[in-house]
Amino acid sequence: MTMSPPAKPRLIKREDYDLITGRGRFADDVQLDSPLHVAFVRATASEGKIVGLDVSGAIDAPQIHAVHTGADVKTLGVLSLNPVLETSHTLPFEILAQTHVRATGQPVAAVLGTSAQSSADAADLIEVDTEADPTQRLKCVGKQSWQHGSAASIFNAAHLVVSCTIQHPRLAPSPMEPRSISVAYDTKTGCVTVFHSTQTPHRSRSELASILGIDISRIRVVAQHVGGAFGMKASLFPEEVFTVWAAFQHKRDFKWIASRGEDFLAGTHGRGLTTKGWLACDPRGKFLALKAEIEAPIGAWLPNSGLIPAWNAGRILPSGYCIDALDITTCAVQDGRGPTGIYRGAGRPEANMLMERLVDKAARALGQDPFEIRSRNLLRSDAFPHRTATGNTLDSGDYHHAITTLREKSAYTSLMKSRDARRQSGELVGIGTAFYLEPSGSGWESATVTREPDNKVIVASGSSSQGHARETTFAQIAAQAFDLPAANVTVHMGDTDHAPAGIGALASRSTAIGGSAVLQACQQIKQRIKDGEPLPITVQTRYENKGQAWGYGAYLAVISICRDTGTPTLERVVCVDDAGTLVVPDFVHGQIVGGFAQGFGEAMMEQIIYDEDGQLLTGSFMDYAMPRATDVPPLEVHSFETPSPMNMLGAKGVGEAGTIGAPAAILNAALDALAPLGVTDLQMPLTSHRVWCAMQSRQKGPTT
Numbered sequence: 219m220t221m222s223p224p225a226k227p228r229l230i231k232r233e234d235y236d237l238i239t240g241r242g243r244f245a246d247d248v249q250l251d252s253p254l255h256v257a258f259v260r261a262t263a264s265e266g267k268i269v270g271l272d273v274s275g276a277i278d279a280p281q282i283h284a285v286h287t288g289a290d291v292k293t294l295g296v297l298s299l300n301p302v303l304e305t306s307h308t309l310p311f312e313i314l315a316q317t318h319v320r321a322t323g324q325p326v327a328a329v330l331g332t333s334a335q336s337s338a339d340a341a342d343l344i345e346v347d348t349e350a351d352p353t354q355r356l357k358c359v360g361k362q363s364w365q366h367g368s369a370a371s372i373f374n375a376a377h378l379v380v381s382c383t384i385q386h387p388r389l390a391p392s393p394m395e396p397r398s399i400s401v402a403y404d405t406k407t408g409c410v411t412v413f414h415s416t417q418t419p420h421r422s423r424s425e426l427a428s429i430l431g432i433d434i435s436r437i438r439v440v441a442q443h444v445g446g447a448f449g450m451k452a453s454l455f456p457e458e459v460f461t462v463w464a465a466f467q468h469k470r471d472f473k474w475i476a477s478r479g480e481d482f483l484a485g486t487h488g489r490g491l492t493t494k495g496w497l498a499c500d501p502r503g504k505f506l507a508l509k510a511e512i513e514a515p516i517g518a519w520l521p522n523s524g525l526i527p528a529w530n531a532g533r534i535l536p537s538g539y540c541i542d543a544l545d546i547t548t549c550a551v552q553d554g555r556g557p558t559g560i561y562r563g564a565g566r567p568e569a570n571m572l573m574e575r576l577v578d579k580a581a582r583a584l585g586q587d588p589f590e591i592r593s594r595n596l597l598r599s600d601a602f603p604h605r606t607a608t609g610n611t612l613d614s615g616d617y618h619h620a621i622t623t624l625r626e627k628s629a630y631t632s633l634m635k636s637r638d639a640r641r642q643s644g645e646l647v648g649i650g651t652a653f654y655l656e657p658s659g660s661g662w663e664s665a666t667v668t669r670e671p672d673n674k675v676i677v678a679s680g681s682s683s684q685g686h687a688r689e690t691t692f693a694q695i696a697a698q699a700f701d702l703p704a705a706n707v708t709v710h711m712g713d714t715d716h717a718p719a720g721i722g723a724l725a726s727r728s729t730a731i732g733g734s735a736v737l738q739a740c741q742q743i744k745q746r747i748k749d750g751e752p753l754p755i756t757v758q759t760r761y762e763n764k765g766q767a768w769g770y771g772a773y774l775a776v777i778s779i780c781r782d783t784g785t786p787t788l789e790r791v792v793c794v795d796d797a798g799t800l801v802v803p804d805f806v807h808g809q810i811v812g813g814f815a816q817g818f819g820e821a822m823m824e825q826i827i828y829d830e831d832g833q834l835l836t837g838s839f840m841d842y843a844m845p846r847a848t849d850v851p852p853l854e855v856h857s858f859e860t861p862s863p864m865n866m867l868g869a870k871g872v873g874e875a876g877t878i879g880a881p882a883a884i885l886n887a888a889l890d891a892l893a894p895l896g897v898t899d900l901q902m903p904l905t906s907h908r909v910w911c912a913m914q915s916r917q918k919g920p921t922t
């Protein structure tokens with residue numbers, strides 16, 4: 219905010235031409251040499267001991283080469299786990315189920331045939347018999363708590379304590395390209411090239427080597443075009459490990475492309491957390507203490523980042539507010555459903571939602587304006603760097619500027635007047651606001667940059683792309699550093715043979731860390747040119763940030779609700795985001811719009827539903843409501859820049875902004891609309907049915 223913004227480039231995404239003209243090369247597009255296609259036999263029971271598995275019919279089926287069961291892959295290693303919580307026990311990572319199944323959809327056997335259809339037909343001939351085994355049920359797999367100050371005594375003495383419970387719907391990340399893997403086996407060298415739809419190619423390679431017990435030099439991973447990932451493709455799936463194992467085992471090419479149904483059933487789900495919170499305030503609306511209890515569902519097995527949502531949902535509290543007394547616990551609990559993992563936001567939406575609902579409840583109880591109570595409690599711009607009571611360092615920003623800008627840009631005063639006038643005429647209409655924090659990842663990323671004598675620059679990054687403009691952005695960073703046109707810069711990523719080892723694209727880290735690695739390499743080259751060294755010069759860097767960069771912002775939503783049907787209509791959304799230094803503002807805008815669509819999905823319509831027996835009821839887009847372009851309202855997007863001191867570029871996270879800020883603003887708006895009826899709590903998604911039921915329950919109450 220302090221800097222006057224330099225002129226920003228308007229760039230065409232160089233990757234889009236291929237993607238929108240059908241020239242993209244996805245894992246399924248790779249031409250293999252008479253590959254075998256894998257089809258998985260999946261558990262039909264949600265838990266139990268395997269007591270029968272007859273594969274003989276499938277072995278004899280036409281075009282079937284082999285059938286494998288758990289015994290064949292029993293000695294393989296396990297996936298590594300990011301241990302952000304204290305874990306009491308871990309779940310087994312089974313490529314094919316061994317003695318027990320832990321969720322419907324878990325792979326139990328694999329059929330290898332010469333076409334995808336013949337494998338699928340033969341897999342249908344195999345039945346898995348299971349017997350209930352209650353000893354396997356419901357275990358807490360990890361927990362963490364943060365206590366600071368004397369929360370208990372503050373709650374006992376407080377003027378006001380508000381509380382709420384939020385049940386986040388379980389969501390299907392639903393990238394356009396489902397999980398996909400094609401493996402080319404080189405019979406001469408015994409090496410494989412794995413064309414993998416992943417956001418972490420180097421991790422995919424090292425995990426495959428360690429799980430399969432194969433020297434890493436025999437595995438190359440290529441993620442050329444990735445059709446969306448959203449966290450779901452940050453880890454390896456049992457099906458993918460199996461497919462690579464099979465290539466080594468049978469010494470030939472292999473392929474597995476998930477159907478959409480398989481992604482619903484056995485891809486990782488996001489959210490599903492239950493959060494409970496209590497906020498103590500003084501009579502003026504000053505926040506004094508926060509208590510929270512968070513429970514995150516864990517499915518059949520733990521992906522690498524499986525504990526992240528539980529951890530983030532806890533440690534991001536108390537968001538950007540100044541609260542010293544905290545009592546927060548988070549727990550990851552096995553729930554007998556499909557696997558869960560990170561999904562765009564990964565605990566950030568949950569922490570912010572809990573906080574923002576509590577803030578709105580406190581405002582309502584005290585008769586204060588939602589903006590006023592937020593500005594009373596948000597950290598001031600001179601507070602940074604600020605160490606939170608949960609142990610995070612909030613690096614920089616001007617939180618008050620975010621909400622002041624939101625207030626101005628939304629013309630809040632006249633918006634409130636029009637809301638009140640519409641209420642007078644009988645409409646149900648509400649305005650909701652939310653502040654949010656989005657920590658970007660920490661750690662390192664790599665880059666190799668070559669400055670050629672002919673003014674050409676070649677960048678290779680350890681980060682990767684999921685179609686989110688990484689190539690163009692990294693080209694722009696190098697072009698700016700050398701004062702050359704972006705067209706002079708070629709960018710390579712996603713191929714472990716041609717890019718330095720790196721982390722990948724996740725946790726809002728690509729620009730902040732991966733982009734800084736590119737910049738650092740360019741600066742080192744410039745230094746060497748200054749010292750008279752002749753071109754070409756190549757520099758490889760491993761850049762480590764100083765700490766997390768905390769993006770933030772504030773959203774406002776206006777909702778009207780039909781009195782007869784309960785149908786909510788999102789009329790207007792205003793966003794203000796500070797993502798630090800913006801390299802290419804148009805791409806940041808794209809991230810906000812896309813993130814918003816997914817946040818809108820959670821708030822308004824998406825929900826994975828299981829029946830009581832653990833059977834998935836929402837296994838297709840006929841049953842799972844994915845927002846369409848016509849559902850999502852236009853956004854009014856505003857941004858400003860306070861560069862982060864935590865990385866060279868000054869960039870902050872923004873890839874998850876919309877998924878974090880939008881649901882809280884939308885839910886607050888819906889509850890503001892229903893406040894005149896006395897409705898105080900409502901769960902997402904805000905389906906017409908759910909809203910209508912909430913309206914009826916109040917209208918039947920003592921007030922009518």
Ligand code: SMO
Pocket residue numbers: 417447448449450452560561562563564723724725726
């Ligand atoms: S949910 Mo993200 O890809 O860290």
